[in-house]
Amino acid sequence: MTNFKKIEMRKVYAQTIEKLYEKDKNVYALEADLSSSMSTSKLKQTMGKNYVDLGIMEANMIGVAGGINLAGGYAFAHSFGQFITRRAMDQVFISLGYAQLSACLVGSDAGVTAEHNGGTHMTFEDVSTFRVIPNMKIYDTCDPVQFEYLLTKAYENKELTYIRTARKEPEAYIYEVTETFESGAKVLKEGKDVTIIAAGIEVNEALKAHALLKKIGIDAQIIDAFRIKPLNEDIILSSAKKTGKIVTCENHSVINGLGSAVAELLSEKYPVKMKRVGIQNRYGQVGKLEYLKKEYQISCDNIVSNVKDLLKSN
Numbered sequence: 001m002t003n004f005k006k007i008e009m010r011k012v013y014a015q016t017i018e019k020l021y022e023k024d025k026n027v028y029a030l031e032a033d034l035s036s037s038m039s040t041s042k043l044k045q046t047m048g049k050n051y052v053d054l055g056i057m058e059a060n061m062i063g064v065a066g067g068i069n070l071a072g073g074y075a076f077a078h079s080f081g082q083f084i085t086r087r088a089m090d091q092v093f094i095s096l097g098y099a100q101l102s103a104c105l106v107g108s109d110a111g112v113t114a115e116h117n118g119g120t121h122m123t124f125e126d127v128s129t130f131r132v133i134p135n136m137k138i139y140d141t142c143d144p145v146q147f148e149y150l151l152t153k154a155y156e157n158k159e160l161t162y163i164r165t166a167r168k169e170p171e172a173y174i175y176e177v178t179e180t181f182e183s184g185a186k187v188l189k190e191g192k193d194v195t196i197i198a199a200g201i202e203v204n205e206a207l208k209a210h211a212l213l214k215k216i217g218i219d220a221q222i223i224d225a226f227r228i229k230p231l232n233e234d235i236i237l238s239s240a241k242k243t244g245k246i247v248t249c250e251n252h253s254v255i256n257g258l259g260s261a262v263a264e265l266l267s268e269k270y271p272v273k274m275k276r277v278g279i280q281n282r283y284g285q286v287g288k289l290e291y292l293k294k295e296y297q298i299s300c301d302n303i304v305s306n307v308k309d310l311l312k313s314n
Contacts, residue, residue: 062091065103081107081123111251112292113166122284128256140200184227191221208300246274254278
């Protein structure tokens, strides 16, 4: 298990792939001219021909990943979230999904974590793009322990997987190194008044909101729904029945992301009042993370205000 004290998410990615390669020489790492951005440049020395930088050609990279899987290998393919999703969507759908082949696709600098890379590199639609691909697993990871586990799980299960992540060190370390992530969702705080369902960097915002709400007498249940597709329906429905109110939080568009997935589930199986905290019909922009969270209304304060509004609507 990796030492997760003060570590960037990109380093977790590189170290995990290196460990997997050490025990299985059929593991490959594919890059799209982002080796320095994702700390994978040193993998060339250890992985040799199993590390391939294909340049700024994500669609071609997906084809290569499919070919590797067809030949018996398993590839981890990385790029910015928007480039490995919307730019390469047709190749992912046909060359991997339709062909019943597998790879682990990793989209970094998810949502507002792109910061100074700006609007063109700020993906608010990656989950939305891939949710329509049959049988694809989609994750939004919040801390290093979870990230390493999900990368390893993708390799072990040889599934077609998409994992979105920040690159830098997380603002908070949520999980102990012994934690496992088979369920697809975890209840982090028990509560009775409202359920807050979050993923990715919004898990920490939800935990901060929990503390603020507690001070004013609101008992919130917090769920980390790190697997967006498929959702853990049992955990979400159980919490909906318990609290009767849901607020979802995501570093992604409110259209066809975590909030939409939860709304679809609840509308069919247990309708309750809910609100969605997420990006509201906007493009990205340059800025620091704290500014962007407030600008796009996905900070802990925005979660608190949505919870209050929801509770007032009784």
